[in-house]
Amino acid sequence: MSRPLIAILRGVTPNEVVPIGAALVEAGITRIEVPLNSPDPLTSISRLVETVGEGVLIGAGTVLSTDQVDSVAGVGGKLIVSPDCNHSVIKATKAAGMQSFPGVMTPTEAFSALRHGADGLKFFPGNLIGPSGLKALRAVLPANVSCYAVGGAAPDNFALWLEAGADGFGIGSGLFQPGFDLAQVTRRAQTIVSAYDALVTS
Incomplete structure (x- = not known):
């Protein structure tokens, strides 16, 4: 099952990214974004592609x-996410x-x-747009x-976003922050997946 959940690993390092990526995939999150303002992000992306890319x-x-x-593209990435709408980048x-x-x-x-x-x-920042703003759009x-919905979307408000017309979520600090250990990320990933699945299969 390919869930529309994007893990945003802002601040992840190349030394920790592989076990974290494997834990995310095991939990059921198969879309992973490494923001370019993370330490050595291209190395992290390359390592993810090599180890969990299938x-x-x-x-x-x-x-x-x-x-x-x-x-x-040069390190095998297949997804580009931006905070803005830059036509040249698109x-x-x-x-x-x-x-x-x-x-x-x-x-x-x-x-x-x-x-x-x-x-x-x-739709970013989601906490400014809100479900009502997305519904109007x-x-x-x-x-x-x-x-x-990215920024402000979390398991406790997934239902509101889905009712407003969201198809999926990008989850950043609610899933990973620098200093989180593997067990913390794993638990949070499992909680996010369980919350999403409960809503879309009920």
Whole structure:
């Protein structure tokens, strides 16, 4: 089962990323993002691709330039997530055969991202937009567009987001923070997956 849950490993190091990635996949999270403002992120992405890449969508977050897109592609990444809607980044991502999830907040940004080829939309920061904001945007967006709530989405409010039209979630600090040990990340991943599954299979 491929769940629309993206693990955001901001601050992860290359030395810890492989066991963490394996624990996430074991828990049922098969989409992993290493933000580029993490320590040596390209090495972390490369190691994930080499060790857990089979059937797992791995890539980078906080991607702000086309040069960064090229660098992620060069280590085998397949996912580009940005905090903003940069047309050049979207087009470079698609040209490299990768999935593009730009950050948007407004109808103008959302439709602009889609016109330039985005595969889905990252509604960020989710805690500012809120489920009510997403619901209003969902009324005008094409039904087949994947909408991810990022920043403020957590197991205790997944239901509200799903009712508002969210398709999936990007989970950062609620899943991983620098200093978390493997057991902590594993428990949090299991909680997130269980909460999501309970809502979509009930």
